[in-house]
Amino acid sequence: MSETLEATVAPAAGHSRYTRNNPYLSVVLANYLLTAPGSEKETRHLELAIEEGMTYTPGDAVGIVAENRRQAVDEVLQALGFTGSERVLDHYKVEIDLDEALRTRLAIGKLTRGSVTQMAKLDPDHPRLKSMSGAEGKALAEEYCYGREFVDLATDFPGLIKTPQQLFQVLARLTPRMYSIASSQALHPDNVQTTVRVVRYEAHGRERQGLCSGHLGERSPLGSTMPIFLHANGNFRLPEDPSAPVIMVGPGTGIAPFRAFLEERQATGAKGDNWLFFGEQRRKLDFLYQEQLEAMHKDGLLTHLHTAFSRDQAKKVYVQDRMQENATQLYDWLERGAYFYVCGDATRMAKDVELALLDAIARGSNGTLDHAAEYLAAMKKQKRYQRDVY
Numbered sequence: 204m205s206e207t208l209e210a211t212v213a214p215a216a217g218h219s220r221y222t223r224n225n226p227y228l229s230v231v232l233a234n235y236l237l238t239a240p241g242s243e244k245e246t247r248h249l250e251l252a253i254e255e256g257m258t259y260t261p262g263d264a265v266g267i268v269a270e271n272r273r274q275a276v277d278e279v280l281q282a283l284g285f286t287g288s289e290r291v292l293d294h295y296k297v298e299i300d301l302d303e304a305l306r307t308r309l310a311i312g313k314l315t316r317g318s319v320t321q322m323a324k325l326d327p328d329h330p331r332l333k334s335m336s337g338a339e340g341k342a343l344a345e346e347y348c349y350g351r352e353f354v355d356l357a358t359d360f361p362g363l364i365k366t367p368q369q370l371f372q373v374l375a376r377l378t379p380r381m382y383s384i385a386s387s388q389a390l391h392p393d394n395v396q397t398t399v400r401v402v403r404y405e406a407h408g409r410e411r412q413g414l415c416s417g418h419l420g421e422r423s424p425l426g427s428t429m430p431i432f433l434h435a436n437g438n439f440r441l442p443e444d445p446s447a448p449v450i451m452v453g454p455g456t457g458i459a460p461f462r463a464f465l466e467e468r469q470a471t472g473a474k475g476d477n478w479l480f481f482g483e484q485r486r487k488l489d490f491l492y493q494e495q496l497e498a499m500h501k502d503g504l505l506t507h508l509h510t511a512f513s514r515d516q517a518k519k520v521y522v523q524d525r526m527q528e529n530a531t532q533l534y535d536w537l538e539r540g541a542y543f544y545v546c547g548d549a550t551r552m553a554k555d556v557e558l559a560l561l562d563a564i565a566r567g568s569n570g571t572l573d574h575a576a577e578y579l580a581a582m583k584k585q586k587r588y589q590r591d592v593y
């Protein structure tokens with residue numbers, strides 16, 4: 204067995220000594236744009252070094268522990284009138300500077316209802332804060348939190364936070380962000396790759412950016428370091444049988460685990476058929492991994508590659524439309540024992556894809572939607588319908 208193939212049968216991720224509380228300090232080996240200038244999206248490909256003994260399986264995720272950016276920390280210090288050199292006790296009662304706490308321990312990014320409720324406790328008679336706290340204030344608080352960060356709360360309700368330590372009461376802990384792994388370790392033994400969409404938006408008069416994706420998009424040049432850990436996901440796995448067909452629906456960054464699946468099937472010589480549905484806004488600007496996917500299609504690894512670029516024509520077309528256009532063949536594949544996978548947006552895409560899948564089953568089997576639901580439930584039981592949506 205070759206060295207690369209041995210890597211595929213190594214233990215699953217999570218067997219390494221690195222965890223979210225004890226991350227590995229990785230080095231950025233690659234960080235480049237996948238979308239072209241002019242795209243409305245900013246999606247990047249990242250390659251992060253791992254050390255010997257750190258193993259992952261396609262379907263797993265990598266956790267990235269990002270810090271709050273300098274500017275965001277300074278804005279909070281200024282809003283509260285602190286210098287940053289004040290001493291505070293962190294969640295483990297370790298004494299550190301407030302500046303470090305704001306940088307590495309506290310979630311000063313997107314505002315949560317919990318912070319509003321905690322802030323209200325600091326001034327129980329404050330009418331506006333009172334109206335937004337607890338279960339009764341849920342709707343008002345959600346409306347207030349949308350598009351806001353902690354600095355907005357601190358600015359809108361000045362003078363309530365009197366000591367730096369109170370920030371540990373008001374703010375949640377800074378948590379790592381998860382990213383689906385986009386590579387097979389059989390091909391890349393010493394690094395892990397991801398596909399990251401950088402979150403940027405303007406709200407309430409400020410330029411905002413996602414904590415972790417912003418860090419990856421702006422402050423992670425080649426050679427810089429980043430704390431990471433590998434996270435196993437046993438519920439998103441290629442079939443054990445290498446000859447089983449797989450159908451993958453992964454628009455946008457949802458492509459990531461399917462690039463890993465395809466690389467794995469390529470590296471191991473798996474004979475099963477592979478069918479990919481990919482979608483984005485515009486072919487010219489947003490076709491992530493176009494060259495690699497088209498080469499896989501040409502080589503026959505990808506039996507079918509169906510794309511849906513919603514903004515390339517007057518009528519928007521999505522992956523679920525491509526599924527419907529190919530419903531007969533899709534059902535044939537399912538009848539042949541195909542595994543069906545979905546990755547990406549949980550709010551709309553995953554639901555629309557499930558409806559298209561149910562429709563294809565109902566049409567293919569001349570059955571009702573109730574029958575299709577039973578068919579899908581049986582697929583789930585056999586682990587032939589797996590989703591990784593966020």
Ligand SMILES: Cc1cc2nc3c(=O)[nH]c(=O)nc-3n(C[C@H](O)[C@H](O)[C@H](O)COP(=O)(O)OP(=O)(O)OC[C@H]3O[C@@H](n4cnc5c(N)ncnc54)[C@H](O)[C@@H]3O)c2cc1C
Pocket residue numbers: 264312313349350380381382383384397398399400401402403404405406412413414415416417456457459592593
């Ligand atoms: C299992 C799993 C796998 C994932 N895989 C991937 C992946 O492969 N690639 C990927 O890119 N992401 C992936 N994600 C999502 C990723 O973990 C992060 O949630 C994402 O990158 C945003 O994190 P952030 O720290 O950059 O932004 P945050 O600081 O968390 O900010 C994001 C938040 O900003 C707010 N927001 C965003 N846009 C707007 C707007 N226009 N107006 C108002 N508010 C807005 C929303 O509340 C949003 O939740 C995955 C998530 C999970 C759980």
